[in-house]
Every structure is written in structure tokens, then in C-alpha cells.
Amino acid sequence: MVHVPPAEPEAADVADPGPQGWCVCGQKVTIADPREVTLSNGRPGWQGHCSECGAPLFAIRRKAAADS
Numbered sequence: 083m084v085h086v087p088p089a090e091p092e093a094a095d096v097a098d099p100g101p102q103g104w105c106v107c108g109q110k111v112t113i114a115d116p117r118e119v120t121l122s123n124g125r126p127g128w129q130g131h132c133s134e135c136g137a138p139l140f141a142i143r144r145k146a147a148a149d150s
């Protein structure tokens with residue numbers, strides 16, 4: 083008897099939909115056409131476009147455990 087709740091956006095073990103970031107349109111969106119970039123301070127980031135409104139979007143990558 084397992085009651086399966088409706089899927090939630092923040093459910094734990096979903097496949098990684100890709101990098102996400104906060105857009106100027108006020109939503110946390112998945113970055114469309116993401117490219118890996120590196121900031122001048124050495125931090126890794128993603129650069130792409132908002133999948134909702136198409137605005138340029140940037141997010142910090144934080145999966146790498148290379149934080150000193």
C-alpha cells in the first residue's frame with residue numbers, strides 16, 4: 083500500500099534537468115542552450131538563455147568540489 087503523491091518540482095531523485103538559475107523574469111528556470119564558462123575569478127558557471135522568456139542567463143556551477 084504505497085500512496086504515491088503527485089510529482090513535485092523539487093522531488094529528490096529526478097534526473098538532472100540541467101543547470102538552473104534565476105532569471106530577470108522572476109522565475110527559476112532551466113537554462114536553455116547552456117555552455118560551460120569560467121569566470122575571471124576561476125569559478126565555473128553556466129551561460130545560456132532563459133527557457134521562459136529567452137533572456138540571457140547565467141548561473142554559478144557548484145557541483146565541483148574544488149572549493150578551497
Ligand SMILES: [Zn+2]
Nearest residue numbers: 105107132135
Ligand atoms: Zn526569463
